[in-house]
Amino acid sequence: MKKLLTVAALFLIVAFSFSAIKVWFSWEGEDLFRSLAEEFEKETGIKVEVSYVRETEKKLMTTARASSKFLPDLVLIKSDNLMSVIDYLQPVSGDYLLRLSDKSKEAFTYEGRVYALPFYFDVGGVILYNKDIINIPANPTFEELVEIANNAGLKRGFLVPIYGTYFYLVFYRTFNHNRFVLDKNFTFKDEATRKTLNFYIKLFHEIKNLPLDRKGLTSAFMRGESGIVMIGSFMIPVMKEKNINVDIVDVPYIETAGEYLSANLDYKGFVVPRGKLSEEVKKFLEFLSRESIQEEFCRKMYKFPSNKVAFETLKSYDKMFEKIYEYSKYARPLPVTKLTAPFYEAVRTMLSGLTSGEENIEKLTDAAEKVINQWR
Numbered sequence: 001m002k003k004l005l006t007v008a009a010l011f012l013i014v015a016f017s018f019s020a021i022k023v024w025f026s027w028e029g030e031d032l033f034r035s036l037a038e039e040f041e042k043e044t045g046i047k048v049e050v051s052y053v054r055e056t057e058k059k060l061m062t063t064a065r066a067s068s069k070f071l072p073d074l075v076l077i078k079s080d081n082l083m084s085v086i087d088y089l090q091p092v093s094g095d096y097l098l099r100l101s102d103k104s105k106e107a108f109t110y111e112g113r114v115y116a117l118p119f120y121f122d123v124g125g126v127i128l129y130n131k132d133i134i135n136i137p138a139n140p141t142f143e144e145l146v147e148i149a150n151n152a153g154l155k156r157g158f159l160v161p162i163y164g165t166y167f168y169l170v171f172y173r174t175f176n177h178n179r180f181v182l183d184k185n186f187t188f189k190d191e192a193t194r195k196t197l198n199f200y201i202k203l204f205h206e207i208k209n210l211p212l213d214r215k216g217l218t219s220a221f222m223r224g225e226s227g228i229v230m231i232g233s234f235m236i237p238v239m240k241e242k243n244i245n246v247d248i249v250d251v252p253y254i255e256t257a258g259e260y261l262s263a264n265l266d267y268k269g270f271v272v273p274r275g276k277l278s279e280e281v282k283k284f285l286e287f288l289s290r291e292s293i294q295e296e297f298c299r300k301m302y303k304f305p306s307n308k309v310a311f312e313t314l315k316s317y318d319k320m321f322e323k324i325y326e327y328s329k330y331a332r333p334l335p336v337t338k339l340t341a342p343f344y345e346a347v348r349t350m351l352s353g354l355t356s357g358e359e360n361i362e363k364l365t366d367a368a369e370k371v372i373n374q375w376r
Helices: 002-017 030-044 056-066 079-088 095-099 102-106 142-150 165-175 191-206 214-222 235-241 279-288 291-301 308-314 319-330 340-355 361-373
Strands: 020-025 047-052 074-078 117-130 228-232 246-248 264-273
Touching: 020 030, 020 056, 020 279, 030 047, 030 279, 030 291, 056 074, 056 079, 056 264, 074 079, 074 279, 079 264, 079 340, 102 117, 102 264, 117 165, 117 235, 117 279, 117 291, 117 319, 142 191, 142 228, 165 191, 165 264, 165 340, 191 340, 191 361, 214 228, 235 246, 246 319, 264 279, 279 291, 291 308, 308 319, 340 361
Parallel strands: 020 047, 020 074
Antiparallel strands: 074 264, 117 228, 117 246, 117 264
């Protein structure tokens, strides 16, 4: 009898230890993700507890340093923040990764190992316009968009975030013929950087009343001060909720660069803290990789799935998805190397110089080189 009780007690302990998968979720779509977690529980009997956490990477770092016992099983992070938390993670693997696009896996790969289940992506660098206040022809060049916006009779011209470090990479990659390798040999003293900065200076002088920060650009667009804005695709549902009649401009060709705009693929994916890759977690990762699950989440949120089949399916859902599909052909994931953070710091230094009125390319690139050289 004692032996039976002991076995029963052990069974209860094991069952209790796997009573729930704990997930830290962030960004848009919390309620929809909770409904997917409930769907998983009905299918498997495994409960998923979802907590909304802002700045998940920071909380993951501070929690891991304090005590691993307080860590969740899965954390949703941005791909370009992977390096800040990679020491606290373990790689993931499984046949479910075969369902996902190569670009999505590239966004979370470091030294040949995948560190997340890519779930969806936003596009940084999509160009929106307000159909109620401005007309945009099919397939305009970037230079034509500047001219159209300036001549629209509105307070501001084309709202381009030319002082945002995140968007700098969009233009640099375009001027470098869609190439960007961030390693110890990277330099700001190359021709692509020079061309990008000259393009920025030209835009600064040409665009009418350009706000300098992303929040200012977004607010100006939503107030109707301009009819065209370059922004992240995550703003599409926000603007629709505000009854702004938005559409997406066709991927513009930048005549100065001789290339189409190369936007950022801003992936979000679920990482696993060390010691948390249980069989239950593996089942949930497999569930989240499915075509039907990613399609359900993305279709309702104007997100774009990492699952290859789901993305091909959604491109025909409406014109928004169709145009994002076109942007994705030229777009690339954000960099994942130990130099990612120093690169952005160096770009911020360089763009701060531009903001202050410095237009000497050598001085701007010297300042950027000085910053990144500290980390090589």
